[in-house]
Amino acid sequence: NAGVTQTPKFRILKIGQSMTLQCTQDMNHNYMYWYRQDPGMGLKLIYYSVGAGITDKGEVPNGYNVSRSTTEDFPLRLELAAPSQTSVYFCASRAQTLAGSGEQFFGPGTRLTVL
Amino acid sequence: AQKITQTQPGMFVQEKEAVTLDCTYDTSDPSYGLFWYKQPSSGEMIFLIYQGSYDQQNATEGRYSLNFQKARKSANLVISASQLGDSAMYFCAMRESALYNFNKFYFGSGTKLNVKP
Numbered sequence: 001n002a003g004v005t006q007t008p009k010f011r012i013l014k015i016g017q018s019m020t021l022q023c024t025q026d027m028n029h030n031y032m033y034w035y036r037q038d039p040g041m042g043l044k045l046i047y048y049s050v051g052a053g054i055t056d057k058g059e060v061p062n063g064y065n066v067s068r069s070t071t072e073d074f075p076l077r078l079e080l081a082a083p084s085q086t087s088v089y090f091c092a093s094r095a096q097t098l099a100g101s102g103e104q105f106f107g108p109g110t111r112l113t114v115l
Numbered sequence: 116a117q118k119i120t121q122t123q124p125g126m127f128v129q130e131k132e133a134v135t136l137d138c139t140y141d142t143s144d145p146s147y148g149l150f151w152y153k154q155p156s157s158g159e160m161i162f163l164i165y166q167g168s169y170d171q172q173n174a175t176e177g178r179y180s181l182n183f184q185k186a187r188k189s190a191n192l193v194i195s196a197s198q199l200g201d202s203a204m205y206f207c208a209m210r211e212s213a214l215y216n217f218n219k220f221y222f223g224s225g226t227k228l229n230v231k232p
Contacts, residue, residue, distance in 0.1 A: 042206055042222040101165035103150060109158050
């Protein structure tokens with residue numbers, strides 16, 4: 001049981017390049033999330049999904065796109081990378097529950113630098 | 116307005132002593148959940164403890180307890196008998212109910228805890 005996996009672990013992009021951050025979970029969770037964490041700061045929600053085919057914007061969606069074609073995968077696409085997108089990106093998932101904690105399980109993160 | 120506020124950017128505690136990390140929250144939703152996560156220097160996010168807004172008792176998990184004061188909208192994390200391995204960033208987070216936006220979590224800016232030997 002791998003939990004939430006993210007690839008790559010590190011990446012350096014040039015300004016204007018594009019890339020896709022991969023996220024996969026094997027816990028059959030309906031809910032998946034993408035966050036960014038800037039140095040010394042908390043997590044800000046970029047996008048989230050409540051199931052395959054359903055996504056919605058979070059606090060900071062500009063410059064990113066997502067898709068959710070399967071329960072397991074939730075890739076994050078960066079188009080036209082900018083230095084402001086230098087950050088650590090976390091993917092998370094959680095079970096659908098109306099009771100109990102429904103805590104998020106996080107991947108190990110992807111450290112992205114845009115130069 | 117900030118949904119989650121952590122006013123202590125950094126804290127020091129002596130090994131084996133207890134420490135309280137502050138968290139206040141802002142919501143009009145009567146049903147919500149509060150979470151604490153630990154982020155060691157290695158970067159991963161580790162779930163520590165959960166408190167539901169209707170829970171009558173304060174949550175406890177081993178050396179972690181949550182001092183929940185609903186009227187004051189505070190959810191402070193108490194770590195008893197601090198260990199060197201407790202040195203990390205700690206984040207408070209909130210999830211609102213289905214009536215508001217059940218799917219989003221709001222995180223505070225974190226508190227960096229240093230445990231001194």
